Amino acid sequence: MSEHDARSAQDAQSTTGLEDRYRDALLPVFGTPQRVLARGEGTRVWDTDGKEYLDLLAGIAVNALGHAHPALLSAVTKQAETLGHVSNFFASAPQIELAEKLLDLARAPEGSGVFFANSGTEANEAAFKIARRTGRPRILALRNSFHGRTMGALALTSKEAYRAPFEPLPGGVEFLEVGDVPALEAALAPGDVAAVFAEPIQGEAGVRPLGEDYLLALRRLTREHGTLLVLDEVQTGVGRTGDWFAHQAVPGLQPDVMTLAKGLGGGFPLGAVISYGPAVHDLLQPGQHGTTFGGNPLAAAAGLAVLGTIREDALLEHVRSVGDRFARDVLALGDDRIEEVRGRGLLLGIGLRAPIAKQVVAAALEEGFILNAPDERTLRLAPPLIITEQDLGTFRDALPALLEAAAAEGEN
Numbered sequence: 268m269s270e271h272d273a274r275s276a277q278d279a280q281s282t283t284g285l286e287d288r289y290r291d292a293l294l295p296v297f298g299t300p301q302r303v304l305a306r307g308e309g310t311r312v313w314d315t316d317g318k319e320y321l322d323l324l325a326g327i328a329v330n331a332l333g334h335a336h337p338a339l340l341s342a343v344t345k346q347a348e349t350l351g352h353v354s355n356f357f358a359s360a361p362q363i364e365l366a367e368k369l370l371d372l373a374r375a376p377e378g379s380g381v382f383f384a385n386s387g388t389e390a391n392e393a394a395f396k397i398a399r400r401t402g403r404p405r406i407l408a409l410r411n412s413f414h415g416r417t418m419g420a421l422a423l424t425s426k427e428a429y430r431a432p433f434e435p436l437p438g439g440v441e442f443l444e445v446g447d448v449p450a451l452e453a454a455l456a457p458g459d460v461a462a463v464f465a466e467p468i469q470g471e472a473g474v475r476p477l478g479e480d481y482l483l484a485l486r487r488l489t490r491e492h493g494t495l496l497v498l499d500e501v502q503t504g505v506g507r508t509g510d511w512f513a514h515q516a517v518p519g520l521q522p523d524v525m526t527l528a529k530g531l532g533g534g535f536p537l538g539a540v541i542s543y544g545p546a547v548h549d550l551l552q553p554g555q556h557g558t559t560f561g562g563n564p565l566a567a568a569a570g571l572a573v574l575g576t577i578r579e580d581a582l583l584e585h586v587r588s589v590g591d592r593f594a595r596d597v598l599a600l601g602d603d604r605i606e607e608v609r610g611r612g613l614l615l616g617i618g619l620r621a622p623i624a625k626q627v628v629a630a631a632l633e634e635g636f637i638l639n640a641p642d643e644r645t646l647r648l649a650p651p652l653i654i655t656e657q658d659l660g661t662f663r664d665a666l667p668a669l670l671e672a673a674a675a676e677g678e679n
């Protein structure tokens with residue numbers, strides 16, 4: 268290799284080299300990446316310039332155990348050495364065990380069942396197909412909902428900017444205002460609604476809880492009208508809010524279908540649909556749905572490692588205690604640029620009075636904190652469930668200066 272070639276090979280690995288190659292090789296759907304990341308450990312990641320970040324976003328509520336967790340590493344390694352993938356013409360013990368654990372944690376009654384997918388959108392796609400199989404033509408979803416980007420999940424997602432370029436989408440979906448019980452009642456009254464889709468806490472909408480009363484109204488009215496209640500717990504599930512699943516914080520609330528993904532595989536692509544009870548069990552008949560990868564032994568081993576670690580390390584209690592403490596401490600800053608803290612456990616939205624959330628996120632990144640702004644007035648935190656009070660304290664201490672920097676930039 269000539270000296271010149273050696274230098275260009277090295278340049279190609281530099282941060283600017285990688286950014287150029289990203290632009291040349293990947294489709295532009297995500298815009299310009301904020302950084303090129305090189306490695307992670309626990310709650311920290313490092314970029315290709317060696318700069319360290321406290322990861323308060325966890326790959327958008329995915330890295331439940333943080334980065335390179337020994338339990339996840341050893342489970343995936345061991346499974347890859349034993350049996351990595353088989354088609355769904357065959358079963359495997361990890362897949363069966365994960366399904367049983369999920370049914371148990373979901374407190375699903377006799378006659379319930381699991382379908383594995385690889386992502387949140389696919390889990391919702393499967394739930395959509397279950398809903399269609401009721402034979403009823405209409406489906407309800409909520410304003411500001413987010414259920415994914417494939418055509419079916421997109422049909423359930425209200426954001427016009429996501430939908431408009433892809434119309435026509437699968438039909439029959441109508442959107443309701445969150446909290447409007449009379450509208451819900453009127454929409455369900457004709458008895459031709461297959462399902463209502465809802466996130467217990469609307470994550471992409473800015474971490475906005477539906478509230479216990481509305482969730483219970485959804486349950487009561489769907490039951491009255493023979494309509495399925497589908498809870499999308501892709502973001503809120505698997506310990507994120509300090510319960511195994513967010514809806515379990517509401518006494519007596521049991522959905523007919525629940526969808527999961529994000530934290531379930533701890534970074535390994537894995538989604539799931541849980542159908543509750545015998546009435547839903549056989550809506551999808553043999554041959555009516557499928558997947559090549561879904562629930563393969565490798566993904567199932569990852570899921571088992573995540574669930575096992577949450578239980579063994581008592582992470583639900585931990586999530587509740589550090590999450591509550593952090594929310595209180597942020598409010599106790601008494602900063603009048605902060606309006607409120609929404610959410611539960613470690614899915615938190617810091618509501619700002621001014622539309623400066625994107626600037627705060629940029630300033631935070633410079634200071635070594637990764638978080639995001641689902642809208643202009645919300646800072647979202649969804650850190651690894653293993654995050655310590657000290658780590659969260661570092662961010663809380665830095666927050667006033669970050670708000671100051673962002674507000675100053677806004678005035679310029």
Ligand SMILES: *Cc1c(COP(=O)(O)O)cnc(C)c1O
Pocket residue numbers: 385386387388389391413414415416466470471499500501502528529
């Ligand atoms: C992220 C998300 C999805 C989509 O999941 P993907 O894995 O990105 O397809 C669906 N629903 C909710 C509530 C989500 O937060």
